[in-house]
Amino acid sequence: MIRIPQVRVIDEEGNQLGVMPTPKALEMAQERGLDLVEVAPMAAPPVARFLDFGQYKYELTKREKEAKRRQRSVTFKEVRLSPKIGIGDFETKLHRAVEFLEDGDRIKVTVRFRGRELTHPELGRRMLERFADQVKEHGVIERPPILEGKSMFITLASTHKPKTDAPAAAPAAAPDVAAAPNPAAAPAATAPTPAPAPTPRPAAAPVEPTAGEPAVSGG
Secondary structure, eight states: OOOSEEEEEOTTSSHHHHEEEHHHHHHHHHTOOOOEEEEETTSSSEEEEOOOHHHHHHHHHHOOOOHHHHOOOOEEEEEOTTTOOEEEEHHHHHHHHHHHHHHOOOOEEEOOOOOOGOOHHHHHHHHHHHOOOOOTTEEEEEEEEEEEEEOOOOEEEEEEEGGGGGGGGGGGGHHHHHHSOOOHHHHHHSSSOSSSSOOOOOOOOOOOOOOOOOEEEOO
């Protein structure tokens, strides 16, 4: 509910209508089949806009979800090999590593030794170097081959940006979409009506915004 006595009004097309009493602004919004939404409560006087509040709230939620997706943290994936891995399995591991790197993730490539295999660590080193060479277009070596216990590993950093950064430009258009006029409202205002003329729609009960939502008066 908008409690202040007057607001600076912007219509659904973005036009400035000036400062007016809040009840008058609410009446104008209702005549257009829209809501009066307080979009800048800290301004003097506060700024309110004619909006379809349901659509406006949907766009806000959509933008918040998109922002969370873009903020996805880079994860650390692991690819495991063995000194006696077959060519087919090696190619499969390479393909999987490329997928991780294309997603912007870092990967740890590990060769695990068993029994007497540990007496030939150079086999694991050569395998890791060959693996890194095969994916060099997608990742760079962060840490050279290191033998720890019965495992030798390297870490690779991606040369790609996370895929979730691609739709970053989409949220910029959201306010315009939310503020677009209700397609059904304009024809209803000009269409001829039979006598007697319909009575004006009563004002809807004010809606108390929850924390983080703009104040809105019914429409």
